[in-house]
Each structure stands twice: as C-alpha cells, then as structure tokens.
Amino acid sequence: MPLRKGLPVRTPSCLCGADKGVRDLPSPSSAAVVDLQTSSSRPHRLSSQANREDIGDGSLPSVHTMGHNNVGNSLQRRARCWSIYRRRYNNWSEQVSSGICPSPHQQQDGDPATNGTHMSTRVRYTPYAIPPCHWRGNFQKQDQVQANMEGEQKPPERKMKGERQDETSGSWFKIIIPFGIKYEETWLLNLIQGQCSVPFTPVEFHYEKMQAQFFVENASIAFALKSVNGKIWDENNETVSVFVYPSDAPHSVQKELMSEKVEQTKLTMNKYVVSQQPLKSQRVPYASDLITHDIAMVLNPRNSMAASLQTHGKNISKVKSAGELDKSKSLQPEEMSANRSSLCTAFPDKSTNISSILELFPKLLCLDSQESPSPTSIGIAAHKKLPTCKGSFFGSDALKSLILQFLLQYYLIYDSGDRQGLLSAYHDEACFSLTTPFNPKDPALSSLCEYFKESRNLKKLKDPSLRVQLLKQTKCDIVRSLCVLPKTQHDLSFFVVDMWFQTEMMICFSVNGVFKEVEGMSQDSVRAFTRTFIATPVSNYSLCIVNDELFVRDASPKETQSTFSIPVPTHSCSSWPTLCQKQQEVVTS
Amino acid sequence: MRRFRRDWAHRRDSGRYQRRREYFDEPETSYSSSRGRPTREEVVTPPLPEQAASGSLMATSVDFKTHVDQACRAAEEFVNIYYETMDKRRRALTRLYLEKATLIWNGNVVTGLEALANFFEMLPSSEFQVNMLDCQPVHEQATQAQTTVLVVTSGIVKFDGNKQHYFNQNFLLTAQSTPNNTVWKIASDCFRFQDWAST
Numbered sequence: 001m002p003l004r005k006g007l008p009v010r011t012p013s014c015l016c017g018a019d020k021g022v023r024d025l026p027s028p029s030s031a032a033v034v035d036l037q038t039s040s041s042r043p044h045r046l047s048s049q050a051n052r053e054d055i056g057d058g059s060l061p062s063v064h065t066m067g068h069n070n071v072g073n074s075l076q077r078r079a080r081c082w083s084i085y086r087r088r089y090n091n092w093s094e095q096v097s098s099g100i101c102p103s104p105h106q107q108q109d110g111d112p113a114t115n116g117t118h119m120s121t122r123v124r125y126t127p128y129a130i131p132p133c134h135w136r137g138n139f140q141k142q143d144q145v146q147a148n149m150e151g152e153q154k155p156p157e158r159k160m161k162g163e164r165q166d167e168t169s170g171s172w173f174k175i176i177i178p179f180g181i182k183y184e185e186t187w188l189l190n191l192i193q194g195q196c197s198v199p200f201t202p203v204e205f206h207y208e209k210m211q212a213q214f215f216v217e218n219a220s221i222a223f224a225l226k227s228v229n230g231k232i233w234d235e236n237n238e239t240v241s242v243f244v245y246p247s248d249a250p251h252s253v254q255k256e257l258m259s260e261k262v263e264q265t266k267l268t269m270n271k272y273v274v275s276q277q278p279l280k281s282q283r284v285p286y287a288s289d290l291i292t293h294d295i296a297m298v299l300n301p302r303n304s305m306a307a308s309l310q311t312h313g314k315n316i317s318k319v320k321s322a323g324e325l326d327k328s329k330s331l332q333p334e335e336m337s338a339n340r341s342s343l344c345t346a347f348p349d350k351s352t353n354i355s356s357i358l359e360l361f362p363k364l365l366c367l368d369s370q371e372s373p374s375p376t377s378i379g380i381a382a383h384k385k386l387p388t389c390k391g392s393f394f395g396s397d398a399l400k401s402l403i404l405q406f407l408l409q410y411y412l413i414y415d416s417g418d419r420q421g422l423l424s425a426y427h428d429e430a431c432f433s434l435t436t437p438f439n440p441k442d443p444a445l446s447s448l449c450e451y452f453k454e455s456r457n458l459k460k461l462k463d464p465s466l467r468v469q470l471l472k473q474t475k476c477d478i479v480r481s482l483c484v485l486p487k488t489q490h491d492l493s494f495f496v497v498d499m500w501f502q503t504e505m506m507i508c509f510s511v512n513g514v515f516k517e518v519e520g521m522s523q524d525s526v527r528a529f530t531r532t533f534i535a536t537p538v539s540n541y542s543l544c545i546v547n548d549e550l551f552v553r554d555a556s557p558k559e560t561q562s563t564f565s566i567p568v569p570t571h572s573c574s575s576w577p578t579l580c581q582k583q584q585e586v587v588t589s
Numbered sequence: 590m591r592r593f594r595r596d597w598a599h600r601r602d603s604g605r606y607q608r609r610r611e612y613f614d615e616p617e618t619s620y621s622s623s624r625g626r627p628t629r630e631e632v633v634t635p636p637l638p639e640q641a642a643s644g645s646l647m648a649t650s651v652d653f654k655t656h657v658d659q660a661c662r663a664a665e666e667f668v669n670i671y672y673e674t675m676d677k678r679r680r681a682l683t684r685l686y687l688e689k690a691t692l693i694w695n696g697n698v699v700t701g702l703e704a705l706a707n708f709f710e711m712l713p714s715s716e717f718q719v720n721m722l723d724c725q726p727v728h729e730q731a732t733q734a735q736t737t738v739l740v741v742t743s744g745i746v747k748f749d750g751n752k753q754h755y756f757n758q759n760f761l762l763t764a765q766s767t768p769n770n771t772v773w774k775i776a777s778d779c780f781r782f783q784d785w786a787s788t
Contacts, residue, residue, distance in 0.1 A: 390696030
C-alpha cells in the first residue's frame with residue numbers, strides 16, 4: 001500500500017530520534033519516506049479567499065481563523081473564559097471531521113451543516129483544549145476515518161501543502177502581542193502586515209489570557225515581524241508591541257505529524273505482518289509510543305497532558321492487550337519522555353495552567369504560604385519569638401493565576417528594552433512614584449543615582465509642589481518615567497508576592513524581587529525591589545494598574561549570590577520546554 | 590499659573606501644618622472632633638475638601654493636587670502615630686484598624702480586630718525607625734469613591750530578643766468622613782522584612 005505523497009513531515013525536534021524508526025523501514029516505502037522528509041506542513045494564508053480553498057475539505061486541525069468576525073466587540077471577547085474556548089474548539093473540531101464523520105455537537109455560532117468555510121471563520125481556535133477526536137467515542141470514528149482515507153485521493157489541501165514547500169521551513173517562531181486580547185484578530189493582523197515588509201502567514205492565531213499569539217514558520221519572516229515592534233499603534237495611539245521568540249512547531253502541526261506518522265506506521269506494521277518479516281526492536285518503542293499516546297489521551301480524556309504523562313506508564317498494559325504491536329520489547333520510560341518533550345509547550349487546560357506558570361516561579365512553589373495558623377495557635381511559650389516568616393500569599397488559586405500572568409506580561413515588556421508597550425497596562429489616570437534609600441553622601445550607594453533623581457521620600461521631601469511633581473499621573477507620564485529608568489532584567493523565579501487587599505473592584509499586591517541592570521554605568525548591578533500595584537480587573541484575566549509604587553535598593557550580598565547564578569533568559573520561549581523537561585523528570589522518576 | 594498654585598498651596602499648607610502641630614502638642618485641644626476629644630490613637634485630619642465642579646481642566650488638576658496634598662497629610666500623620674503606638678502603646682494599636690482589616694506579616698495572614706489584637710500582643714516589643722515614606726491617593730475607580738490612600742514605608746525595626754531587620758510596609762488607609770473631620774483607618778496592612786527569607 002503506497003503512502004501518500006505530500007504528507008507533512010515537519011518533524012518536531014522531540015521526535016527526531018523517533019524518525020530513525022521511520023527511516024529504517026525498508027523499501028518500497030523508502031521513496032515515500034524521502035517525500036515525507038522534504039514536503040512541508042501546510043501554512044496558513046492571510047486572505048480569506050485562500051482560506052476557503054484550504055479549509056474546503058480540510059480535516060486538519062490547524063485552521064487560520066482569518067475573517068473571523070468576532071462575535072460582538074472586543075469587550076465580549078474579553079469576557080470569555082477558557083470554558084468557552086474549549087467548547088468552541090470542540091464544536092469546531094467536530095465540524096472539521098464532519099466532512100467525514102458527522103458531528104453530534106452544534107456549533108455555537110453557525111449552522112453545523114455549513115462546515116468548512118463558514119465554520120472555520122467563526123470559531124476561535126483553541127489548541128490547548130483536548131480535542132474531541134481523542135475522546136473515547138470519537139476515537140473509533142477517527143480511526144475509521146483514517147482507514148477510509150487510505151488509498152483514496154488525498155484532499156486538495158494536502159496537495160497544496162506539498163506544493164507550498166518553503167525552503168526555509170524547519171524553524172518556527174512564536175509571535176506574541178502583549179495585551180493583544182484587546183484587539184480583534186483581523187484588525188491586528190492587518191495592522192502588523194501593513195508594517196511588515198514581507199507577507200506572512202500566521203499559524204494558530206489565538207488569544208492566551210491577555211496576549212494574542214500566533215506562529216510563523218520562517219526565520220526571515222520572523223525577523224521582519226520583529227522589526228514591526230514599536231512601529232504600530234492602536235486607535236488610542238498606544239504602541240502595539242510585537243515580540244518574536246524561537247519556538248517548537250505549533251501544537252496542531254505536531255499533532256498532524258504524529259497522527260500521520262501513526263497512520264504511516266500502522267500501514268508499515270501491517271505490511272510487516274503480511275510479509276512476515278521480523279520487526280526490528282528499535283522501531284517498536286517508537287511506533288507503540290505514538291499509538292500509546294493517542295490511547296492514553298482516549299482512555300483519560302479529562303486528563304491534561306501533564307497528567308497523561310503520568311498515566312502513560314499505566315496504559316502500557318492496555319496497549320499490549322490491544323494486540324496491535326509486537327511487544328517483544330517493553331517500552332522504556334526514557335524513550336517515552338524524550339518523545340513527549342514537545343507536548344509540554346502547551347497549557348492544555350485550566351488545571352495545569354497554574355502549575356505550568358509556577359514552573360517559572362520555583363521559589364513560589366516551595367515557599368508558597370499555606371493557610372497561616374492563627375496567632376493564638378503559635379503558643380504562649382513562644383511569647384518572645386517572632387512568627388515564622390513565610391513566602392508568598394495569594395489568597396486563592398484564581399488570584400494567583402491572575403497575578404502571575406500579569407507579572408509575566410508586565411516584566412516581559414519591562415525587560416524588553418522598550419517600555420512603551422506598558423501603556424496599555426495602565427489606567428489613563430494611574431499614579432506612579434518611586435523611592436530609593438539612596439544617600440548621596442554615601443559613595444557606596446552612588447550607583448542608585450538614576451533612581452534617586454525620581455525618588456519621592458516624603459520624609460525628606462517637604463516642598464508640596466515637588467511632592468506633586470514627583471508623583472506621576474496619567475499613563476503617558478508614567479511610561480515616560482519608566483522608559484528613563486535603567487534597562488533591567490528581572491529574575492521572575494525569585495519573585496515573592498503578597499496579595500494584601502482585594503475587593504470586587506480592586507486588587508492590591510506587592511511584589512518583592514531582584515533585578516539586574518543590563519546597561520549603563522551600573523551594568524550588572526543587582527538591585528532588590530518592592531513594587532506595590534493596585535489594579536482593577538478588566539476581565540477574567542486582565543488587570544489595569546491604577547497605582548504603582550516602586551521601592552528600589554541595592555541587593556544584599558546574599559540576594560546577589562542566590563539569584564542570577566543561573567542565567568535566566570527572559571527573551572526566549574525556548575526556556576519553557578527546558579522547564580518542562582524538569583517537570584518530566586519529576587514525573588517519570 | 591504654576592506659581593499661583595504653588596503660593597496658594599503654601600498658604601493652605603501652612604495653615605494645615607499649624608493645625609497639626611497643635612494636635613500633637615496638645616492632645617486635649619478640641620480639635621473639631623465630632624466625638625469630643627480625639628484620642629492619641631486616632632489619625633485625624635481636617636474635613637475632606639469638596640469636589641470641584643467637573644468639566645473644567647483646571648478643576649481636574651486642582652482635584653488631583655488636592656488629593657495628593659490630602660494624602661500626604663494623612664500619610665505623615667498616620668505614620669507618626671502608627672509607629673509610636675506600635676512601640677509605646679501596643680495595646681491601642683488595633684484602634685487604628687478597621688473592623689475587618691487584614692494584616693499580612695511576613696506571609697502570615699491575620700484578619701479581624703480580635704486576631705489582630707492577639708497578634709500584636711504576641712509580638713515582642715519593638716523599636717521602629719522609619720526612613721522612607723511615600724503615599725499615593727488611590728484612584729476612585731478602584732475604591733468606588735471611598736477615599737483611600739496608599740502609604741508605603743521603609744526603615745529599620747528591632748524586636749526585643751531578635752536582631753535588627755530592614756523592613757518594607759504598605760498600608761491602605763480609608764477615610765471616614767464627618768462634617769467636622771476625617772478619621773483615617775487601616776483597611777489593610779502588609780509588612781515584610783527585607784531579609785525575611787534568611788530568618
């Protein structure tokens with residue numbers, strides 16, 4: 001049975017080892033293997049017309065939602081929560097495969113019968129929900145679907161995939177627009193394209209918390225997009241920031257490849273059975289791993305991907321009983337975990353969101369304050385003792401998630417070298433002031449002079465007009481002041497947060513941490529800071545700063561030593577998979 | 590124009606300063622308190638100024654300056670009284686807190702007056718030295734027109750039987766206005782040693 005040509009072979013880096021299994025397969029599939037290696041995955045087009053062509057018979061999960069007329073305005077979009085994301089994705093995914101198997105679900109926005117073009121233009125893509133094709137019931141259908149497609153003429157879009165091979169394919173980049181949740185997709189992409197010297201095709205455009213994100217598969221395009229940063233403004237004349245990071249292939253592309261590989265491997269295996277050739281042992285783990293992955297998802301539909309890593313091992317016996325493969329060699333945990341590294345770049349659902357975010361804040365994980373004992377329980381014997389000092393206090397998981405997400409977003413821009421992007425984080429009439437215990441007479445502290453210029457210490461400052469002047473009001477004044485402060489690199493892993501007041505209308509929290517100055521006279525000086533934010537919520541996952549007070553001091557020798565000992569790259573998403581690897585080690589050990 | 594404002598501010602301020610000195614020197618002074626003589630453990634400032642008519646730019650800037658002015662007054666008075674009470678009259682400290690106020694003390698959460706009273710009772714005696722003070726009026730969008738001031742302090746504290754620590758502390762003060770004066774109370778309090786992790 002010949003393998004289809006033009007199948008996507010954008011192999012995620014994590015599966016490179018597994019590729020050997022593919023290559024080792026003997027001819028006649030070797031010719032097809034070569035094809036697989038050279039054709040590229042299907043990129044997305046910006047124009048809606050091309051989109052219709054793509055999606056016409058599409059069964060691929062990755063859909064560019066261009067032309068998606070956001071149902072309602074941006075305010076409505078902000079009000080949506082993850083459950084809606086998932087619902088929509090489920091509906092849409094059902095529809096995608098409904099070209100082949102009918103969907104029981106009604107699409108939220110439109111007529112389920114009008115799948116393909118209309119459907120794809122209305123549903124927001126949610127790559128991080130567990131797709132229904134992996135649900136128990138649907139898995140069977142999907143399997144049949146794939147079986148039915150064997151030997152048939154490939155859908156037009158697959159053909160186009162092969163034709164649209166890009167010579168620079170192989171490197172993916174993630175484009176992040178902080179606070180992009182405020183902007184409608186079409187408008188935003190047009191805005192970026194208008195300033196970008198080369199046409200680009202966004203893959204997997206989606207909103208994640210406060211950001212808008214998409215992928216591009218081309219280093220030169222990514223570079224061109226990077227230079228768009230600082231050159232585009234929204235209707236309020238606020239800068240729209242664009243950040244570019246190297247990334248693994250987007251989830252949908254990886255999934256595509258994996259399901260294709262499963263199919264391909266199945267065919268190959270069948271061929272082996274027919275020809276009665278012995279399976280080479282090193283191929284077995286790879287193939288079974290792919291199938292096991294899908295089965296693990298099926299048998300545990302509610303598990304997040306992180307959890308499925310844990311249950312992976314448990315499902316081995318189920319795989320064996322399925323009788324699909326030669327089980328002469330048992331699956332090795334290290335092989336499994338190596339193949340899973342790419343999966344970790346996603347945040348599949350709410351339950352793992354916090355743990356994923358917390359991976360970036362290891363100190364918060366170990367020192368996170370739990371329910372504190374009431375003072376009376378501390379005991380009379382400890383009359384003269386101070387209560388034990390504890391780490392961060394958030395009040396609730398939801399607040400923790402909200403605050404950490406906000407801080408990630410804020411310091412991403414703050415450390416980026418251009419703080420103009422912070423305009424959208426502040427209220428129009430927000431206030432900001434800073435203080436520093438700098439003593440101009442003490443030469444040892446002279447490196448804090450950049451902060452001292454703006455320091456507003458009412459203990460020393462008595463002139464009422466100066467007191468007003470040094471309190472920046474309006475977001476423009478604030479951001480102007482922030483831009484003047486030295487460039488920084490914050491170590492988010494050492495942030496300690498106290499959430500100390502909260503009502504429906506406001507949340508008040510203080511962040512303690514350290515940062516390094518990355519340029520200027522005091523380059524590499526480590527500072528410690530306490531920053532107090534008062535913010536009002538503007539949606540389920542977005543905060544607007546109304547008050548901001550920054551206290552900066554020199555870090556103590558201990559603080560300097562313990563932080564920044566391991567360089568923490570803050571400008572690259574490639575740090576996320578690394579952290580996920582740590583998570584894997586914990587899981588598999 | 591700016592000079593005019595500054596002069597005007599000075600005139601107002603000198604009046605306020607005057608009043609405050611009186612308040613400190615002679616606690617028995619009938620300082621326009623609706624409840625009679627104010628106790629030493631109350632943070633009281635003159636009545637809040639009326640909101641200027643909206644619609645004019647000048648009004649807006651005067652409002653802001655007024656708010657800042659008032660916030661600074663409240664903050665300075667408050668800080669003096671709070672730390673003096675903490676050091677010398679610890680049992681009276683809870684009078685400065687609202688009924689449902691919260692304190693987060695080096696990550697320990699204490700809520701409500703009774704818990705606060707117990708907590709302060711249990712803390713060793715203290716000696717505070719405040720080196721830094723900053724304050725901001727909190728935007729009314731967050732407070733729903735309940736006048737609130739963010740106060741940020743920093744300094745050194747020595748608790749009996751313990752070593753000296755640098756500390757950072759934040760307060761949210763809310764105003765309870767009467768026709769004659771404004772009483773400020775702590776809605777929330779966040780305290781942390783700068784070297785909390787090594788204690």
